[in-house]
Amino acid sequence: MRLRPGTDEPRYGAGTDLSGRLHRAAPLILPAPAVITIALLCVFPAVYTLYMSLQAWTGSQIRPPAFVGFLNYLEAFRDDERFQMAIWRTVLYTAGSLALQVPLGVALAVFFNREFPAKGLVRTLYLLPFVATPAAIALVWVLIYNPATGVLNYLLELARLPKGQWTYGASSALWALVIVDTWQHTPLVMLISLAGLAALPQDPYESAQIDGASPWQSFWHITLPLLRPTVAVAALFRAIDALKAFDVIFAMTQGGPGEATETLNIYIYLAAFQYFRFGYSSSLLMLFFALILGVCLMIIKGRRQAERAER
Amino acid sequence: MGKQARPGTGRGLSRRAIIGGMVGTAAVGLGAAGGRSAAAFSWKRYAGEQIRFIGLKAMIETFWNGLLPDFEKDTGIKVVFEDYEQAQSRQKLATEMVARTGTIDTFRTTKMQDFPQYWQNGWFEVLDPYLADAGKTDPELNLPDFFSGALESCKIDGKLVALPVTSGAQILFYRKDLFDAKGLKVPTTMEEMETTAKALHNPPSVYGFASRGQKSAAVSMFASFLHNFGADWMAGGKPSLNTPEAIAAYTYYGRMLRQYGPPGVVNMSHVELGPMFGEGKIAMLADDLSFASVFDDEKKSRVAGKVGFAKLPAGPKRDTPTIYVYGMAMTSQSKHKDATWYWIQWMSSAAVQVRGMLKGVAGVRASAWKSPEFLKTAKKDWVEAAQITLQKGNDEWAPPVISVPEARDIVGLPITVAVEGGDVKAACERANRNLEALARRDGVLR
Numbered sequence: 001m002r003l004r005p006g007t008d009e010p011r012y013g014a015g016t017d018l019s020g021r022l023h024r025a026a027p028l029i030l031p032a033p034a035v036i037t038i039a040l041l042c043v044f045p046a047v048y049t050l051y052m053s054l055q056a057w058t059g060s061q062i063r064p065p066a067f068v069g070f071l072n073y074l075e076a077f078r079d080d081e082r083f084q085m086a087i088w089r090t091v092l093y094t095a096g097s098l099a100l101q102v103p104l105g106v107a108l109a110v111f112f113n114r115e116f117p118a119k120g121l122v123r124t125l126y127l128l129p130f131v132a133t134p135a136a137i138a139l140v141w142v143l144i145y146n147p148a149t150g151v152l153n154y155l156l157e158l159a160r161l162p163k164g165q166w167t168y169g170a171s172s173a174l175w176a177l178v179i180v181d182t183w184q185h186t187p188l189v190m191l192i193s194l195a196g197l198a199a200l201p202q203d204p205y206e207s208a209q210i211d212g213a214s215p216w217q218s219f220w221h222i223t224l225p226l227l228r229p230t231v232a233v234a235a236l237f238r239a240i241d242a243l244k245a246f247d248v249i250f251a252m253t254q255g256g257p258g259e260a261t262e263t264l265n266i267y268i269y270l271a272a273f274q275y276f277r278f279g280y281s282s283s284l285l286m287l288f289f290a291l292i293l294g295v296c297l298m299i300i301k302g303r304r305q306a307e308r309a310e311r
Numbered sequence: 312m313g314k315q316a317r318p319g320t321g322r323g324l325s326r327r328a329i330i331g332g333m334v335g336t337a338a339v340g341l342g343a344a345g346g347r348s349a350a351a352f353s354w355k356r357y358a359g360e361q362i363r364f365i366g367l368k369a370m371i372e373t374f375w376n377g378l379l380p381d382f383e384k385d386t387g388i389k390v391v392f393e394d395y396e397q398a399q400s401r402q403k404l405a406t407e408m409v410a411r412t413g414t415i416d417t418f419r420t421t422k423m424q425d426f427p428q429y430w431q432n433g434w435f436e437v438l439d440p441y442l443a444d445a446g447k448t449d450p451e452l453n454l455p456d457f458f459s460g461a462l463e464s465c466k467i468d469g470k471l472v473a474l475p476v477t478s479g480a481q482i483l484f485y486r487k488d489l490f491d492a493k494g495l496k497v498p499t500t501m502e503e504m505e506t507t508a509k510a511l512h513n514p515p516s517v518y519g520f521a522s523r524g525q526k527s528a529a530v531s532m533f534a535s536f537l538h539n540f541g542a543d544w545m546a547g548g549k550p551s552l553n554t555p556e557a558i559a560a561y562t563y564y565g566r567m568l569r570q571y572g573p574p575g576v577v578n579m580s581h582v583e584l585g586p587m588f589g590e591g592k593i594a595m596l597a598d599d600l601s602f603a604s605v606f607d608d609e610k611k612s613r614v615a616g617k618v619g620f621a622k623l624p625a626g627p628k629r630d631t632p633t634i635y636v637y638g639m640a641m642t643s644q645s646k647h648k649d650a651t652w653y654w655i656q657w658m659s660s661a662a663v664q665v666r667g668m669l670k671g672v673a674g675v676r677a678s679a680w681k682s683p684e685f686l687k688t689a690k691k692d693w694v695e696a697a698q699i700t701l702q703k704g705n706d707e708w709a710p711p712v713i714s715v716p717e718a719r720d721i722v723g724l725p726i727t728v729a730v731e732g733g734d735v736k737a738a739c740e741r742a743n744r745n746l747e748a749l750a751r752r753d754g755v756l757r
Binding site: 058059079147173253275277 | 515524526576578583587592714717720724727728748
């Protein structure tokens with residue numbers, strides 16, 4: 001018996017038009033739920049924030065939002081010293097964090113890249129700060145830093161070193177926070193660098209050895225250049241994190257003493273949720289977003305240039 | 312008129328109402344506008360109604376919550392009792408008032424934080440007409456019994472919008488043993504306080520003087536100093552933080568904390584300073600009178616029994632320590648206004664305030680402070696210090712604007728600068744500029 005035309009065709013014939021279309025549309029349909037969710041959770045708030053940033057709207061008075069164009073942005077740059085200082089502090093905090101954490105993290109990675117007894121245990125211990133809860137860390141450091149009763153000044157006194165005000169002094173507070181951030185996040189740089197080290201090719205080292213290079217020379221001329229892309233990724237992660245740091249700073253100083261540790265994120269939080277300046281804080285958020293984006297682009301560009309230069 | 316409920320008899324009301332030419336519910340509806348007839352007051356008049364209260368989760372709410380069965384027994388009015396942390400409570404009230412749900416009848420409130428905003432938004436029910444209605448007002452309410460400052464603090468634009476229920480006040484805690492050892496007297500002026508602090512200062516075992524240094528938290532405590540030096544947050548409707556008096560006040564406060572305070576005081580509030588005083592590390596502390604019960608508790612304090620209490624010393628220009636009065640208010644959207652008025656009267660009554668005093672809730676009625684039950688257990692110098700402070704007190708503990716949290720950060724910044732020994736004048740100028748911008752935004756600048 002002869003099959004009717006078409007029925008012996010596999011699956012995509014005229015009779016199965018719908019399933020065929022579905023199949024072709026699958027690359028669109030299957031990710032759709034994820035795409036829609038992301039759009040709702042990320043894109044919508046971002047667009048809405050942009051919209052709000054053009055409104056005069058405060059929550060402490062019942063007045064409907066009023067469109068004011070770029071007035072909020074103008075206020076931020078022209079009148080708001082607090083905002084300008086906050087940018088400066090955010091940059092200082094980020095630069096300080098990177099300057100300490102990247103060299104320290106790479107050094108630790110190189111150290112842990114060798115074999116020695118109980119290496120796994122020691123490495124795990126070094127990772128502990130990174131996995132601890134930020135709020136809990138903050139509370140412990142508050143106790144450590146207390147100039148009158150804290151253990152840090154006590155130890156410094158025992159060692160006959162000068163004592164500090166730490167987070168309790170306007171000139172030292174930001175740096176005291178950088179130290180906490182370094183303690184907490186250097187392990188992340190170390191982890192990423194370790195992964196980079198493990199993936200390095202062995203040939204250059206062998207030829208260097210044959211040529212009689214010292215360990216320092218092979219580190220400086222081989223390991224570091226090869227590791228540069230990895231370190232750039234670590235630096236990028238850390239930069240973004242440090243720019244938007246909030247939890248530890250808020251738990252430790254709430255931006256104080258005075259405004260000494262009031263970074264952008266802290267100021268924007270205060271403007272939005274303590275002062276209820278919804279429109280204005282939205283415009284600050286947009287500026288903050290631009291700042292983070294700018295820093296990321298700079299780091300990525302720097303990395304590309306470095307790669308090109310190598311080739 | 313025509314609103315005479317007799318205790319225990321529902322009949323008395325209608326019979327009299329008929330005599331007055333009105334019938335039943337009509338009489339109730341017109342009551343507020345009516346004049347004063349020979350009205351008889353009955354606590355049971357609004358029995359069966361239900362009201363909703365929004366509180367600020369503190370010691371006094373716990374105390375009030377325990378009174379609900381008594382209130383219901385006395386009035387027959389049921390209460391839905393909700394309390395939240397301060398910020399959430401205010402957010403909830405604002406949200407519901409804006410949405411006009413009309414289900415919040417009453418709330419605890421304080422002038423500097425709430426009044427300008429709520430008044431401008433029309434959320435308060437003015438209480439004067441209720442007070443004038445003898446048929447609805449407890450003959451024993453006794454308005455003159457309230458401290459006059461407390462009653463003033465419940466008014467805005469001359470209108471009464473709440474009845475006072477409790478008050479905080481800044482007093483001076485000092486170590487009697489340390490004073491005795493050096494033969495020192497309790498300081499009565501700011502100048503004396505400085506020399507006394509110097510004499511007692513012996514770091515790191517004892518610091519001469521402490522008060523809050525942390526920007527926002529310090530504002531209510533610094534307010535006494537500002538006023539005592541003859542300055543105000545705003546004068547003639549304009550910020551006045553750059554006057555010589557204000558700069559002198561900031562400078563003095565900063566110098567006292569820098570020279571005689573514990574290290575790091577610039578980022579400390581009562582949260583750190585209270586325990587430090589309890590450990591015996593501070594000789595004089597200026598803070599809220601409610602700390603007394605903690606400092607005198609042997610389980611929580613090493614200085615129990617050694618603590619003296621005094622009014623904060625007078626300044627060169629004034630002698631008006633800071634108080635912060637809380638009142639019970641009614642919303643304009645309430646659908647049970649008369650029942651709510653009963654709740655307000657009951658909660659601010661002398662009997663309830665005496666019961667509060669026994670639990671450590673400072674009352675705002677002279678009779679409560681004189682009650683024998685309370686005086687039997689209370690410390691004499693604490694009672695004196697608190698009472699005189701409440702009578703003399705100035706309740707303007709923050710600038711009179713609408714955006715209070717932001718204003719506190721603005722006027723608190725020169726405190727930080729002063730404590731750190733920076734340029735106080737420049738900081739005051741900047742604070743003045745910023746407060747002016749904020750007042751303009753708030754629409755309160757004249």
